[in-house]
Structure formats: C-alpha cells, structure tokens
Amino acid sequence: MREVSKSFQAGKKVLKKVSLSIAAGEMVALIGASGSGKSTLIRTIAGLVPIDASSDRSNISAGEILIGGTPMQRQGRVTSEANALRSRVGVVFQQFNLVPRLSVLTNVCLGFLGQMPRWRGTIGRFTKAQKLQAMRALTRVGIAEQALKRGSQLSGGQQQRAAIARSLVQGSEIVIADEPIASLDPSAARRVMDILAKLNREDGITVLVSLHQVEYALNYCPRTIALRDGEIVYDGPSSALTPAFLGELYGAESEELFLPRVVDTEVASVVSWEERSVQAPPRTKVRDAAMVGSAA
Ligand SMILES: Nc1ncnc2c1ncn2[C@@H]1O[C@H](COP(=O)(O)OP(=O)(O)O)[C@@H](O)[C@H]1O
Ligand SMILES: [Mg+2]
DSSP: OBSEEEEEETTEEEEEEEOOOOOTTOEEEEEOOTTSSHHHHHHHHTTSSOOOOOSSSSOTTOOEEEETTEEEEETTEEOTTHHHHHTTEEEEOSSOOSOTTSBHHHHHHGGGGGGSOHHHHHHTOOOHHHHHHHHHHHHHTTOGGGTTSBGGGSOHHHHHHHHHHHHHHTTOSEEEEESTTTTSOHHHHHHHHHHHHHHHHHHOOEEEEEESOHHHHHHHOSEEEEEETTEEEEEEEGGGOOHHHHHHHHGGGHHHHHOOOOOSOOHHHHHHHHHHOSSOOOHHHHHHHHHHHHHO
16 A cells, blocks of 8 residues: 555544555554554455545545555545455454354355355355355364354354454455454464464465554564554564564553463464564564563
C-alpha cells in the first residue's frame, strides 16, 4: 500500500499516508495500542473500507493498495477487480467469524461461495467434493471432530480455527487476521498462532496478523509493523523490539502491550520463532524480550 489515508470524519485521519509492502510468503505482525488504526488498516487491505481520495482534485497524491500487482483500492475507491481479489484474501476477525446456527462444516464451505455460480451459492448446496475439501481443511486446523456441531457450539479458539479453515478452502494466498487471539486463553491463542505459522511455513501463505500483545509478535513473526496514531513508527525485524525500544515507542502505553497473560514459559515457540526468522536474530535480545513477556 502506498500513501494510504483514511478518515471516517472530515479532518480526522485514522490512517495517515501509510506506506508498506509485504512480500509473498512473509508472516508479519501488526502491533499498536487500541485506537492506533490496526483494524482500519486491515479492513482497507481487505477492501472492506474505502480509503480516502486525495484532498485536491489532481488525484496525484491519492493512495493505493495493490495485491499481487492488482489494485484493490485506488483514488478513494474499492476497484472493480476487488471481488476477484477478495477470494485471494482470507480475513479472520477477533470474533463473530462463524454463522452461529450453521454447522461448522457448512461455515467452512462458505469459503467456496466466491468460486460458485450465484444461484448455487444462494441455496447453500455444496458438493461432496467440496465437503471433503472442507473436512481436510478442518483436519489441518485440528478440529475435524467438530464438523457437525453448530458454529455457536465451538469455543473461541475453535471458532478461529474454523475461520482459518474457511480461508483455506477459499484458496486464500493471503490471510489477514485482526486480533485473532485477543479473546482467547493462552493455550488456545498459541494453537491459533501455531496454525497460522504452519500455513505460512508449509503452504507459503502470506500472513498479516494484528496483535495486541507484543510477545506473540516476537515469538511468531520475523517482522513487525508498529502503528501509533495511524502512522507506522516501526517496521523491521521483531528481534529489535526489546521492551526498552517499545517503551520508547509507546511511552506509558507500552505496559498495556506487554501485559503478560501467558504464564508458562514459551520455550518451544521461541525456538520455532528462531528457526523461522529470516535473519539470525540477536539471540539474547529475543530471549530477553520473550522472557519479560512471559515471566512477569
Ligand atoms: N467506523 C468507524 N467510524 C468512526 N471512527 C472509527 C471507525 N472505525 C474506527 N474508528 C476510529 O479509528 C481509530 C482507529 O480505530 P481502529 O482501527 O479500530 O484501531 P485498533 O484496531 O488499533 O484499535 C479510532 O479512533 C476509532 O475510534
Ligand atoms: Mg482493532
């Protein structure tokens, strides 16, 4: 995305000329205090919220969002290509990801709708092949045995995993998750992050995940983008995000970002994070930061 601004009310920019580029196959964390613009950023990338047109008439300064080179948003408009693009982008939200009264299997099959003729999608009949594929996706996220329950019967973490399975059947090359673990307990949160990391590693799916808590960014994502008041204040290796650095970035808010909800030591995930990171991270720093996150 290039120079993307977004205001919901005139004169109050929630995103201020944000530019960033994510390569295929990356796993990137988006961090920032509440209200910093994470959800808005994610929604603009997913084409769910239109970005601002330029304030003058020239349009020269209007921002744009491209996905794989194709514009999702340009000159303040979601483009006509957006529908086709949306099927390549799976979105996972903090909650309300499933239709409560539909079975989990059907919820996952909803990921096929973008590829189906409208009339068939409307009556909600899925083929046996599609159901099998949905079952395989549920198996990959580890909840195949929940397939026939209603969406509302799943725990929060299981619902998130079903939402990830849905983006798998959708054929998403990109998964954007907006605080997918915010309302989960630590072990459910880890399972969801493990699955995102696995899809990134094994399928090459590009992952952008917003996280309220920095320790998950440190443990799972080689790169972190930090937002403050609608501006990028950091974009680089997560290994450089020491508590001291975050303190500098966020001031008093940094405590909120480091609130430790994970009690047990996360040795395994730190190790897997180290294996995944593109450059060899400065080991001591990573360890220190992770320890602060989990030990306090
Ligand atoms: N639909 C909306 N209408 C008006 N203001 C909004 C809307 N969505 C978000 N905002 C405002 O934009 C700012 C950033 O919000 P958001 O993107 O939700 O941040 P975050 O996800 O980091 O908490 C906040 O000040 C919020 O009140
Ligand atoms: Mg948000």
